[in-house]
Amino acid sequence: MAAPPPFQPPPHPPRAAAATRPAGNGGVVRCGVCGTESRQPAFRPPPPEQAPDLDLRPGEPVRGTMALWLQQCPHCGYAAPDIGRAHPGAAAAVAAAPFRALLAETAYPLLARRFLAWAHVLEETGALHAAAEATLQAAWVADDLNRPDLARLWRREAVALWRAGPPLDPEQTVRVVDALRRAEAWEDALATAEALARSRPPEPVAQVIGLERRLVEARDSGRHTVASALPPPARRPHVAHGPRPPAGASGFDLRGLLGRLRRLFGRG
Ligand SMILES: [Zn+2]
DSSP states (O other): OOOOOSOOOTTOOTTTTTTOSOOSSTTEEEOTTTOOEEEOOOOOOOOOOSOOBTTOOOOTTTGGGGGGTOEEOTTTOOEESSTTOOOTTHHHHHHSHHHHHHHTOTTSOHHHHHHHHHHHHHHHTTOHHHHHHHHHHHHHHHHHTTOHHHHHHHHHHHHHHHHHSSOOOHHHHHHHHHHHHHTTOHHHHHHHHHHHHHTOOOHHHHHHHHHHHHHHHTTOOSOOBGGGGSOOGGGSOOTTTSOOOOTTTTTSOOHHHHHHHHHHTTOO
16 A cells, blocks of 8 residues: 655645545546546645745745646536545535636636635635635735735735634734735734734744734835744854754744644645
């Protein structure tokens, strides 16, 4: 039996589908909504090597593979990391008018529509945070296609979905701040960042939120990586005099962020 793949495309929940990817049938998948069989790419994303963005969009080489993160049924349009699996409520969502209208919305880039289609099914089946994640991914597609209008719209929608779901932990709240900043929702971004700072978050979160506040004050809506939040080398204690830094992290505790990335990729 083949070992489970090391990663699944986001936003698959942990433990889901890790070993259910069809194997040995030429990549043919039977749609979990309508039953149509189609050939789908079996995607095995490589581990990210570059630092992720502040919203945890992975660095390369994963970054450039978004076209492979989701499968889409050519018959009913259902989109998911594995269309062979579907929530019991997915069929009703896919058949309903809003989903059909979304698929036909030619003003949206085709790949973005695929992520929004998955987000719609997640939202309709109550997975609001996963829906936020998929909507943010649509914004990443808009970033790549130089559509800042759509990127801002979908970041704001992602924030609304995050806030509509269960309470967010500090790491996720940083991503809300980043989405608000990149959507140029300056006041909301600053208020959210200040509330998080007052809650005395863990040090890595505090460092990232400090960077976010500086960027918001500078009205900088651009892309920055978590590496930007690292303290400069000169300010770090010499390794001989301080506690040993975590391997590969240069004194910055990336474990939380890496854990988040693993969850983002469904490795749990
Ligand atoms: Zn289908």
